Amino acid sequence: MNFRFNWKASFDFPYMGMFLPPVEQWQTFATSAEAAKDPWVRSPYKGAPTSRKQLEAYSKLMRGYGFHVLNYFNVTEFGTRVKGPEAVNKNIKEEDLWKNCTDFLYAKIADGILYNDNGSYYRTWGQAVVMDAGAKNYQNFLLEQAKRHIDYLPSSSGICIDRMDWLRYFNTRADDGISWYEGRPARSLFNSWKNLMDKIGPMMHDNDKVIFVNPMVSMRLDMMKQVDGIYSEHNEHGPGLNSSVFLGLCMPVCAWTWSESSLMPDPDYYMQRFLYLGVFPSAPVPDNNHEIRPGKFADTWYLKYGPLFKALNGRKWCLKPHAAAVVKNDAKANLFEVPGGYALAIVLADSNKTSTNIALNAKELGLSGKYSIDALLPGGESAVPVKSEMIKNTILLTVPLQSRCAVVRIRQ
Structure with missing residues (x-):
């Protein structure tokens, strides 16, 4: 978790x-x-x-x-x-x-x-x-x-x-x-x-x-x-x-996070809202003080999203102008500065979407040298590759999605 x-x-x-x-x-x-x-x-x-x-x-x-x-x-x-x-x-x-x-x-x-x-x-x-x-x-x-x-x-x-x-x-x-x-x-x-x-x-x-x-x-x-x-x-x-x-x-x-009922009626939405804002929800721990406690239902969702939240550890909001954009406006995205690079939270994509395109402003983000890009998906066992293409000062990404969500890691 x-x-x-x-x-x-x-x-x-x-x-x-x-x-x-x-x-x-x-x-x-x-x-x-x-x-x-x-x-x-x-x-x-x-x-x-x-x-x-x-x-x-x-x-x-x-x-x-x-x-x-x-x-x-x-x-x-x-x-x-x-x-x-x-x-x-x-x-x-x-x-x-x-x-x-x-x-x-x-x-x-x-x-x-x-x-x-x-x-x-x-x-x-x-x-x-x-x-x-x-x-x-x-x-x-x-x-x-x-x-x-x-x-x-x-x-x-x-x-x-x-x-x-x-x-x-x-x-x-x-x-x-x-x-x-x-x-x-x-x-x-x-x-x-x-x-x-x-x-x-x-x-x-x-x-x-x-x-x-x-x-x-x-x-x-x-x-x-x-x-x-x-x-x-x-x-x-x-x-x-x-x-x-x-x-x-x-x-x-x-x-x-008060209890398992806090995750309802849509646990994906609950978790993705926090990812989008860079906020970390309380994990289920035995005897939590009027907060969520372990259980099969809660544990399943925290294990599903835990690695994505880990990718945001140490995050600061990226306030650079026009740093990232969802090309077709078919999802929400927020870019964070993290130690060693950036983390891009992509959430609440249109229903049934399996991928989305993201445009990164390479000049604003200082991505002119070597860098690596991959993505973490909810429930995924490991990171998956992200297709990228440099067009002038823009890096165009094709990001795979799972449950309408992904966290892209951009490491320098």
Whole structure:
């Protein structure tokens, strides 16, 4: 299926936000008792008691197999089944505060709580509370969590930050010196994000780690400054997919695939839409966190298209003018720059078409010297030859198709 990384979105931490608690590398920690009561946690996503040493060993093992691990991270939600300040244990020792999300929240990072106009805080999944990463104490906590990730999990390839949708809110108890909301100064959580990411970004990148994000509805270019890739749970839908694509012209874009039903009623169309846009769908993996899981039907289609997606690995949209054209307009095509050359995705050709003609602009693409051209077809065991002819500055291709689709590899 040619998948490359695993977003480790399992509940292998005590509660939301406390991803790496302040314990020794051999010391185990488990999902907190309160968190374990939540329906979202009482599922295959809940891991067994683990430790820093075990988490690092998993990332190292996956690297040995040729895969990368992105650990779960979240900057807008904290806790699980958080209670009110009246429930705080005032007799708890400082070193034990982290064990209870309610105690830790009010003792250490209460400045980050986002309140609504009625004076109540916003609730989110698992009865967590919504947080503002622009608050000093909470931001320092997040930076410490990022530092622990770098120090404790060197074999992990980075983090994927969930739930950017909360960034569209305003904190009316703070002032960023820019925002004005409902007739008064406020702090936009978009600005809080930019302030935080200008610190976390260099930390991660200086240690050869990447940052992926789940932007959801926060599709803004200025939010992507420190971001290396997009993994959005809204990429099955047209608006979310198109927005992610144009934010990710030059970085990986991955699509959340909910279940086998996502492939219906036309699995070829589902896969070819992503090929056309250079987007990578989630592969079926056991115990996927509200995503597609293995099964005979799903596996068949992912195995059919996996090699074609592999050909797009490292792709950037080719934005050169008139670089490629479908001669008879009988299919859709999109050209990508990939390491070592180009990849041309040809999809959704007219019914019953077994081939199509493509014109490549040799001058724009710098294809004046030696190059090789072949094609990968859905379900094919190996690449097939592509007939080509140079006519002045145009390379005319006759590309075979299978299931109305092919990915042409142009290698220099």
